[in-house]
Amino acid sequence: MLPPAPSFGRVMSRSRLVERLADHRFVLLVALALFVAITVVYPLFQVGVRSFLVQGEWSLANYRAVFLQPRNLEAVWNSLWVSVIATLLATVIGTVAAFLVQRTDLPAKTLFRVLLVLPFAIPPLFSAMGWVQLAGPVGLFSQWWREVFGVASVPWTIYGPGGIIFVLAVTNYPFVFITVAGALQRIDPSLEEAARTSGVGTWRIMRDVTLPLVRPAIYGGALLAFVSSIDNFGIPAVLGLRAQFYVLTTRIYEALTIPNMPLATAMSVLLIGVAVIAMVGFRFAEGNRSQYAVIGGKSVTPNLIRLGRMRPLVTGALALVVLVVVVMPLFALVLTSFLRFWGADLTLANLTLRHYEAVLGAAGAQRGIRNSLFLAAAAATILMIVTVLISYLHMKAKVRGAGLLDTIGIIPFALPGSVIGVAMILAWSNPVVGPTLYGTIWILLIAYIMRYMAFGLQTTRATLAQIHDSLEEAAHTAGASKLRALKDITLPLLRPGMVAGWMLIFISAFNELTVSVLIWTSGSETIGVWIFLLQDSGFTGRASALAVLTLPVILILYLATQWLARLEERRVAGKGT
């Protein structure tokens, strides 16, 4: 039984708004595609193609040149084994620390957590410098050792693979710590309780239930630590160059100072190869165990292990590790920046402000500070705007093609920074079309945009995914146009995520060295480049002074991100359901 065919009244005046908006979307998509093409696709294309070109002809000669020189092969091998060992070490530190902070009745957890994650925000170059000042030939710790044991020299050297591995491990463990602590926090406690009710003891539960559950997170964190190790330039540069110990990133740096562009290009492709092989290896080791879907999104109060009589001991040990690994290098930097010369005795007479006067008086250092602040702010702002638009078109407006932009934009995340540096030089020193950006600050801006696009895409995508479509639809039915709904509903809800993403990109760009050191030119120095050059030329005091000057910026931003995350957590928790 159907109702009588409805009769229709007056026809409403036709709305052109929908059509126009559809047009806008298309225009926007094209503009974004152009942006991604310029900042990501074109430079990558250049690396791929140019490594196979010799004087305009297709050839494998560049690769042959790489393999014919044992030094180059050695660098590939060094990159691999140093990163693997450093990653293993970082994984152990990060996992143990995460278990202690998350699952035991350790005191002062918030303080531990903030301090343990801190190396994440400190540029690796600073750590390398700090460790030279602690454990180098005339380092604080070395001096103390010599006095205590009455020996002429210490039984270790910070220069070389051992030092590189150690410093890489203590700068990269936060990747593992953050992912594992997050997984531990989200584990469903009923899984552990089920084991407990079947009469299993606490440590057995940890080993048989909890550890397998967080294993995917451990692998994930280890992969990040590995990529970061392979990518790193500052640590092997400060600790390796002097000992003639080369890894791929420092070898590429060397090839570019000669400059031997084809060689650098071919090695970049090799570096991509190493990174990809490593990632495949990780996936393989991980197997399909990450398929477990038992870690829910809810954060719950877990069962805490009572440390009992071990509590003071464990707390003391962790505090010592934090002191040595996190606080001491920074302390050494600060101290060195005030000493007349590196290695001077710690007397009042030896304290001076002359390094600060020197760096603040140098035009190059001033430019470095200005450039870095500008570049970090510009890259973060541009990226947040662009990635929010891409994610919005992809996830909410469901415009076809936006998903592809999202995928392409994530690619550089997996690329070592040296590759991005080489790609920038190839793409922008004598471009087929457009201006020569090499030699200006703009090449750095594009490089940072390419390098950190994934950060923006990931934060905006994650935030948008939490904003249910119906929130915006409810605004439409309440009478708001598409743009009005975007402004009143979606943007305000996106804001915390966007601010967090902005700060993440700002800190990362502000600390950037691997790419910058390859593409800086006089006039476009960054603060990291300047510190590295000072350190490399033996001006340890000035390098430290400049580093200490940047610390407040980094620390304030870092604490702000922590505070924001806490705020966000509370907001979500307040929701109840």
Add this chain to the structure above:
Amino acid sequence: MTAVVEVGHLTKRFNEVTAVDDVSFAVAEQEFFTLLGSSGCGKTTTLRCVAGLERADAGRIGIGGETVFDAAQGLDVGSERRAIGMVFQSYAVWPHMSVFDNIAYPLRIRRQPREAIRRRVDDVLAILDMAALGRRMPSQLSGGQQQRVALGRALAMNPKVLLLDEPLSNLDAKLRETMRAELKLIQKETGLPILYVTHDQTEALAMSDRIAVMANGVIHQLAPPDAIYRRPATRFVLDFVGAVNYLPCTLEAVLEDALVLRLAEGARLRVPKPPHVPTTSAHELAVRPEDIVLGPPGEGRPAATVTLKSFVGTGFDYRLRLGEVELRVQAPKTAAFAEGEHVGIAITEALLLDARQRGDAARVGP
């Protein structure tokens, strides 16, 4: 009565799936109209087409006498200009706005004066019994309260029609019943027509003036609740709305006000004459559990065995075995029988079906 919402030959496809297939209906003034059907049958899609959140492939939609969508003419008025109020299944209360701001939003969009907005929101809050909660943020509200905020927001600007998508499905049983009554009261108070979507047949029967039962994107029957329940149009409606027992039988005699049937296991059964007696060689009797009366066995009252007895507060729920057939019977508290006991069954109302016409779409009525 003029129609407030008119939907004509609406069709909507998602790739291969035809979610809504040539659907037509009209909602009258002050009417509570329900789209009822199991999950995935196209209710939400229909509602979203009416709201302008989904663009149909064919058909026409009118709201308040004005055409807002016409596929043939390429006409599609934006959601924001359809003057509707909608409550989403997930509530979609904006978490960054207070209760007051949520409800005031549609009024602010329409640039109403500040004082008028305040008065209207206070009125709405009073209707919803939430006068004290205007300052609260949604995260400080219970599910039921968030539900009310969503309703208040939809009511605020006096829409031409209220669209509700399973608004009660996320509430617990007790609250659901309270909200059911409240919703009916609010509708009485405001006189707003409601287009309601639910998969819960009890809810649909209790609240609606008329129900359209949907399956696979098609409306199977459009009628008032008692007609849906007692005179289902298709086997799907018969099955989906309420419980039903099937008894295979053959027709022995058609009397003036009764039928004489022979059941498969041999006993003879007399039932009141149903509205439609199909001409076929194989019949099937469809009986609701509450239309079976239990008593001592006798002539025309075949004996069945009680296999399971459960007390449900309002009475007893019995499982009986009658030959090969298992019967479900709902009996009053006074009809107490023990498990294993033989009882005679009499039938007060039933439908006679053509046993060879199976499948959801098979017609049950005339």
